[in-house]
Amino acid sequence: xxxxxxxxxxxxxxxxxxxxxxxxxxxxxxxxxxxxxxxxxxxxxxxxxxxxxxxxxxxxxxxxxxxxxxxxxxxxxxxxxxxxxxxxxxxxxxxxxxxxxxxxxxxxxxxxxxxxxxxxxxxxxxxxxxxxxxxxxxxxxxxxxxxxxxxxxxxxxxxxxxxxxxxxxxxxxxxxxxxxxxxxxxxxxxxxxxxxxxxxxxxxxxxxxxxxxxxxxxxxxxxxxxxxxxxxxxxxxxxxxxxxxxxxxxxxxxxxxxxxxxxxxxxxxxxxxxxxxxxxxxxxxxxxxxxxxxxxxxxxxxxxxxxxxxxxxxxxxxxxxxxxxxxxxxxxxxxxxxxxxxxxxxxxxxxxxxxxxxxxxxxxxxxxxxxxxxxxxxxxxxxxxxxxxxxxxxxxxxxxxxxxxxxxxxxxxxxxxxxxxxxxxxxxxxxxxxxxxxxxxxxxxxxxxxxxxxxxxxxxxxxxxxxxxxxxxxxxxxxxxxxxxxxxxxxxxxxxxxxxxxxxxxxxxxxxxxxx
Numbered sequence: 001x002x003x004x005x006x007x008x009x010x011x012x013x014x015x016x017x018x019x020x021x022x023x024x025x026x027x028x029x030x031x032x033x034x035x036x037x038x039x040x041x042x043x044x045x046x047x048x049x050x051x052x053x054x055x056x057x058x059x060x061x062x063x064x065x066x067x068x069x070x071x072x073x074x075x076x077x078x079x080x081x082x083x084x085x086x087x088x089x090x091x092x093x094x095x096x097x098x099x100x101x102x103x104x105x106x107x108x109x110x111x112x113x114x115x116x117x118x119x120x121x122x123x124x125x126x127x128x129x130x131x132x133x134x135x136x137x138x139x140x141x142x143x144x145x146x147x148x149x150x151x152x153x154x155x156x157x158x159x160x161x162x163x164x165x166x167x168x169x170x171x172x173x174x175x176x177x178x179x180x181x182x183x184x185x186x187x188x189x190x191x192x193x194x195x196x197x198x199x200x201x202x203x204x205x206x207x208x209x210x211x212x213x214x215x216x217x218x219x220x221x222x223x224x225x226x227x228x229x230x231x232x233x234x235x236x237x238x239x240x241x242x243x244x245x246x247x248x249x250x251x252x253x254x255x256x257x258x259x260x261x262x263x264x265x266x267x268x269x270x271x272x273x274x275x276x277x278x279x280x281x282x283x284x285x286x287x288x289x290x291x292x293x294x295x296x297x298x299x300x301x302x303x304x305x306x307x308x309x310x311x312x313x314x315x316x317x318x319x320x321x322x323x324x325x326x327x328x329x330x331x332x333x334x335x336x337x338x339x340x341x342x343x344x345x346x347x348x349x350x351x352x353x354x355x356x357x358x359x360x361x362x363x364x365x366x367x368x369x370x371x372x373x374x375x376x377x378x379x380x381x382x383x384x385x386x387x388x389x390x391x392x393x394x395x396x397x398x399x400x401x402x403x404x405x406x407x408x409x410x411x412x413x414x415x416x417x418x419x420x421x422x423x424x425x426x427x428x429x430x431x432x433x434x435x436x437x438x439x440x441x442x443x444x445x446x447x448x449x450x451x452x453x454x455x456x457x458x459x460x461x462x463x464x465x466x467x468x469x470x471x472x473x474x475x476x477x478x479x480x481x482x483x484x485x486x487x488x489x490x491x492x493x494x495x496x497x498x499x500x501x502x503x504x505x506x507x508x509x510x511x512x513x514x515x516x
Contacts, residue, residue, distance in 0.1 A: 001059055001067040004043070004284060005257055008051040008076035008111065009133060010193050010234055012257040013069065014284070014319070015059055016042045020348040020379050021287065021321035030058040042319040042346070043285025045235045045258045047136075047195055051076035076131070077109035082119075089117020091141065096122040099140075106130045114138045114196060122148050123179035123220070128187045134196025134236055142181045142198075142222075142242075144205030149178040151217045152224075167226065169249055170218035172276070172301030172334030178220035178242070184228045193234040198222050200241040202267065207242035211268040219243035219269075225251045233259055240264075244271040245290070250310060252279040259286040265324050267291035272325070274298055277310040277337050283317045293327035294352070295320075297342060298334045302365055305336020306414075309367035313340040322349045328383065331370055332359035333393045335417075338369040345376045353466070355383040356424065359393040362404050362442065364417040371420030371448075380429035385468045385477075386457060387424055387437035389447055391417065391486075392471035405472040407485075409443040419447045427455040433463025435477045436497050436504075440469055441486030443509065449489040452482075458498040484510045492516065 005012040016023035019042035029036040031046065032055055039059075049055065052075045060066045080102045083089070087098035099121055102112045108129035116137035124140075126132070134140070143149070152168035154175040167185065168177035181198050184190060200222050202208055207219055222241045225231060225248040232255045238245045239262040246261065248254055254275070263270035270291040275281050276298040288294035299305060299312045312335070322328040328349040331339045349355045356375045360368060380386055394400050403410070410416075419441065429436070436457040441447035465476035468483070477483070481497050481504035484490055489512040497504050507513060 001069050003069055003071050005232065005234065005255060006071050006073055007131060007191050007193060007232070007234070008074040009049050009131070010045055010047045011049065011055070011071055011073070012043065012045045012234060013057065014043050015039065017346070019319065020346050021285070021319055022348070025061045025063065027059045027061055030060070032056055041285060043258060047193070047235060049073050075109070076111055077107050079111045079113050080106050081113045081115065083115060087119055089115070089119050091118035091120065093120065094143070095119040096124070100124055103127050103130070103132065114140070123150060124182050126182060126184040126187050126190050129189045131191040131193060134194035136195035138194065138196035140181060140198045142200045144201055146178060146205070146216055149220060152177050152179055168217065169276070172298060172304060172336070174304065176217040178217045180221040180224035182223050184225040184231065186227045188229045191232045191234070192236060193232070195235050197237040197239060199239050202240045202242045203264070208268055221245060221247045223247065225249065227251060229253050235259070237262065241270050243269050244274045246273045247276065248278050249276045250278070254278060254281045256283045257285055261286065261288050261290060263290045265291055271296050275312055275315065276300060277304070277308070278312050280314045281316070283320060285319045287321045287323065288325060289323040290325045292325060293330040294322040294325040296327070296330040297339050298332065299337030299339055301334045302336050302363060305365050305367050309337050311338035311340050315342045317344045318346050320347045322347065322352060324351045326353045327357040328352045328355040329375070330357040330359060331373060333361060333395065335360060335370065336364045336368045338367050339373070340369065340371050342373045344374070344378065347378050349378065349383050350381045352383045353385065354388045355380050355386040355429065358389045358419065358422065360391050360417045360419065361393045361396065361399065362410065362417070363415050366414045366416065368417035369420065370418070374423045374425065375427060376425040378427045380427070382431045383429055384432065384463070384466050385434040385438060386427060386429040386432060388469050389419060389422060389439040389450065390469040390471055391419060391442045391447065392440055394471055400472055407443060412444050416442070416445055418445060421449040421451070422447070423451045423453070424455055425453045429457045431460040432457055433460055433478065434466040434468045435480035435483055436500070437482045438468035439484040439487055440471055440474070443486050446486040446488045446509070449491070450484070450487060451491045452495045453493045456496040459500060461499065481505055486510070488512065490514070
């Protein structure tokens with residue numbers, strides 16, 4: 001048992017580091033000797049604690065083995081209850097002003113408390129050095145009239161006409177966007193905790209209608225952070241976002257524990273978590289069920305990558321569950337600043353189209369380097385294609401042009417991206433339908449090195465054919481092995497593929513191959 005995080009009112013603990021989203025055993029928990037109930041998740045959080053207080057947590061496994069952990073909660077200056085600021089929480093009255101007033105009045109080290117109730121609200125803006133707690137039964141219910149939403153300008157020229165100030169963002173570009181349900185601009189040391197819910201209510205408005213059309217501005221998120229640091233989100237449920245759910249951008253030292261992110265499978269572009277050009281990010285114990293990629297690690301499109309070339313790096317995703325969604329964990333496709341040092345481990349994926357996925361394309365640029373990506377100890381059930389590395393991703397305005405899709409060598413220049421070393425270790429995938437993996441590099445710059453170690457793939461005979469990678473001229477597959485095109489080095493060690501049709505390796509323009 002390991003302590004992961006402690007605030008003045010909460011604590012997050014890792015019960016089983018060898019589990020996935022679920023622990024390998026059910027635990028009974030005791031806090032200061034008082035039974036708290038049973039827990040089956042590998043990572044869990046306690047709430048309702050008292051500041052500056054010693055606690056002893058005991059976890060008893062089903063076989064009787066027990067572990068004990070002691071911790072002390074942090075100090076707290078005061079609590080400001082939003083009801084005292086005039087918030088009604090009746091589901092009808094708009095509470096935006098009262099909620100925002102409580103946030104702005106909170107002193108450093110203080111807590112803004114949102115008790116049980118449904119609070120109709122427009123976008124709220126965060127403040128540094130505070131805790132915002134949504135108690136169990138508290139819901140921030142977002143307004144649906146976009147005319148009530150502030151717009152974050154994508155780019156503002158500085159008065160010397162040489163620099164720029166960036167606020168709004170849309171799919172990797174500095175574009176005007178509506179403010180999020182909760183927005184942080186340049187804030188630090190903020191905790192958003194509790195067992196409450198942030199509900200974007202997108203299905204009640206027009207956010208999901210003609211979703212790519214800009215109307216006033218581009219769609220907002222539920223949490224947007226720009227140039228922030230030392231932010232923790234713990235326990236909160238986010239659902240029905242107008243667009244991406246959680247979108248930190250150019251931020252660092254971010255922790256997300258035991259979050260739930262939900263959206264209908266049919267909802268457009270409702271990615272769960274999209275860290276963009278961020279550094280030192282941890283996502284532990286979160287459950288995703290969304291209408292697009294559960295997690296998409298990004299670093300801007302061409303302009304942002306070439307001007308700022310800030311990579312997304314030092315990212316850890318662990319003990320999470322990715323249910324449904326187009327991709328489980330994706331890198332790209334907006335990654336012109338580069339993505340490096342990513343560790344995804346001890347996760348559960350179920351029902352995704354593609355499990356572990358890398359997307360890039362010609363034009364992303366010389367800073368668009370994807371390297372040192374490790375996927376390990378991932379359990380998949382019913383994921384159609386467990387692994388995809390696609391360097392010809394076609395979902396851009398020019399994505400289907402010969403420049404992007406040509407299988408002939410193109411000149412290597414400042415527009416050419418790079419995919420370095422990608423490792424898949426101890427991936428266990430059952431009831432696959434398409435192929436074990438599909439790797440499509442660039443003829444002029446092949447994927448440098450792909451390693452599969454101690455992996456097992458088994459296929460469902462009744463599965464339907466599917467196109468494994470979103471690139472032109474990729475035929476549908478059914479129960480195929482590993483397909484690789486334009487790869488420098490491919491290493492398989494102790495890799496099992498059960499019930500496949502045809503050869504286990506289908507290779508073209510793949511140089512050094514080791515299969516043992």
